Amino acid sequence: MSAFRDRFNRLRGSVGAEAEGAVPAAVEIHTPEQILDGAPAGEAPEAAAPPTSDHAVPEQTALPEWEPYGVRLVRHEAGEFLLKETRFPITHRHGIHAFTEWTAAAPSLAAFHGDELVIGPDPCSADEMQENPPVPHDVLFLDLETTGLGVGAGNVPFMLGISYFEGNEYVVRQSLIRHPAEERAMLADLKDRLPQFRYLVTYNGRTFDWPLVQSRFILNGFGSRVWEPLHLDFLHPSRTIWRNTLVSCKLSRVEEERLGVFRQDDLPGSEAPGRYFAYLADGNPEPLADVFRHNEIDMLSLAALAIRFGHLLAGHIGQEVPVPTEPEELVRTGLWLEKMGAVASAEPLLHSVRGLDHAPPSVWNRLAERDKRLGLWEEAVSLWRKSAAAAEQTGIPSTEAHIELSMYFEHRTKEISFALAYARAALELALQHPLSGRANSKRRKEIDALRHRIDRLVRKAAKS
Structure with missing residues (x-):
């Protein structure tokens, strides 16, 4: 696997070496067969010009080898990449929560603040969140699949999953690059979509997903101030509430224990890079089907977890959310709600602890x-x-x-x-x-x- 990773890194050419705001130089494009056989690449294509303010709607084309997986080729003005878009009806149920609950749960997320809320350089952003609480359609969910760990230049997001509520649907968009030269187009497409959202929801995105996306924006010449969201990272409240109750606070464990989501034959996230390097070697997309499915479940669970925390902050405990039965979770939930300013929701839980x-x-x-x-x-x-x-x-x-x-x-x-x-x-x-x-x-x-x-x-x- 390390040999594939080395070849992959060499394929990045000069894309990662460009200064902020500059247009990347041309990069060599190797086919999967060339990666496997070590054959020389053909002539490098001309670098795509930076996107203009008036973006054309990307063209989508079916590819025979990808059609069974619902994946299409996107031709963006900045280049090409692969895309799978799945739309779930608003009535879809993921575990114990239905997406119809999002409308009632979203505004209560405005209670996040302090360590639970990551804001941009503007210190007034926290007040802005209280004055302009989240609405169902201005929240973006994000989850990456990458070639490794860390946020350094050697770690590349080969799959970029975003999701959002649109009309009566929950839309999951999963972008995939077939080689490093397509990363710029994938990021340009993301950059086009970011302005319509004010909030970002991740799970461990504060230290991993979002910093990595920001560094890739810089390396691809888009600059460092592409988008400054109000960032809700649900790993931190999950640890606050369930640290001593669950075996671990990994998303898959929270899914099973608190969201009622049980994955069947799910690919462990640690195996996703290996599947991708195998695809780079032989061009067979079949191993990546499991990676798409793993990432899709992550995106669905992010929405369900957002609904869960929204209900907690709205005081829907005992209605939309069951009352904690374990003393440790009971006191931690009450103290977290009190910290978030939801005193009315916290008091019954803390009173119950005193009565134990x-x-x-x-x-x-x-x-x-x-x-x-x-x-x-x-x-x-x-x-x-x-x-x-x-x-x-x-x-x-x-x-x-x-x-x-x-x-x-x-x-x-x-x-x-x-x-x-x-x-x-x-x-x-x-x-x-x-x-x-x-x-x-x-x-x-x-x-x-x-x-x-x-x-x-x-x-x-x-x-x-």
Whole structure:
């Protein structure tokens, strides 16, 4: 596979070396047979001129070898590339959500802000989102299939998937390049479509998909300011809510556990580059059918996940979205909603957490930390006591609640005897579990800190 990748990179010619805003020089086009046999390329075509402001509608032509897969050749003014466009009716259901729910869910996504919202250089963009919330037709979903990892010049998006709601349909457009010389045309087509959207939705697109697209725009001579969307990356709220509930926060896991989507015979994303390099070698499009399907499911799931978060922020919990049953997810969802400003939606969930009889210590600690920050000391102490009791009963080596209670009684109520009792209980709990592995250094520091605290409290108690 590395040999194919090296040949692919050599095929990029001088496309990636152009300065920002310049028209790329001509590049050599190799056929799949030439890649396989190492034959020399023919004469290089003339470089396409940069698109003008008045774009003609790209012409589409059927290709016999691609027709069984619904893929057509697009002739853009900047060159050629392959395209598969699939339209799903608005009544289409992907897992537990139907796309008809998007109209009600989209406006609530305006609650995203801070770390959950990536904005351009204009700091007023967050306020703009509140004043002009998303509407069903100005949100673009994006997912790439690339030749490798990272956002460097050597990583090329060979398939560019975008999707959006148009009329009564959800449109999935998947562009594919047959060789590096077609990348510019694929990006030019994307550039033509971006101005009609204000919002971008991705999954891990903050650090991967969108930076890579931006770098490819620059390398292909389109500049660095092609489009500056309000960017919603759903990986981050997914981790916030489901970090300790799901085995992982990969999109495929979130699909199964929370969206009711179960992929059948799906191609792992890590195998997509290999399928593409195989296509470059022999020109047979059949292996890429699975890549198209994998990317299509990603695009459908992005829309379903956007609906899910929209319902959460709109307060549709218990109606369009089931109430979380696991304590960890219950408290995390409530705290995330509160952070997003959806206080009315968060309060019933946090109230439910307070009413639980049994929960892991981490649940009580997380909510107590919130109460402490708000100055709700009575509520925080009540939760810390629940957490400390749960840790002692289950033997879980969680000393956070004991330490918080020790500090509370030492510094706020000046009840040194209580502070000393909780410090000693914390040390006893910590010593019940032998030190092992990489945690040795951190655990030893915690134990040493507890012993130091106990010594100080003993001296205080003696003085009093």
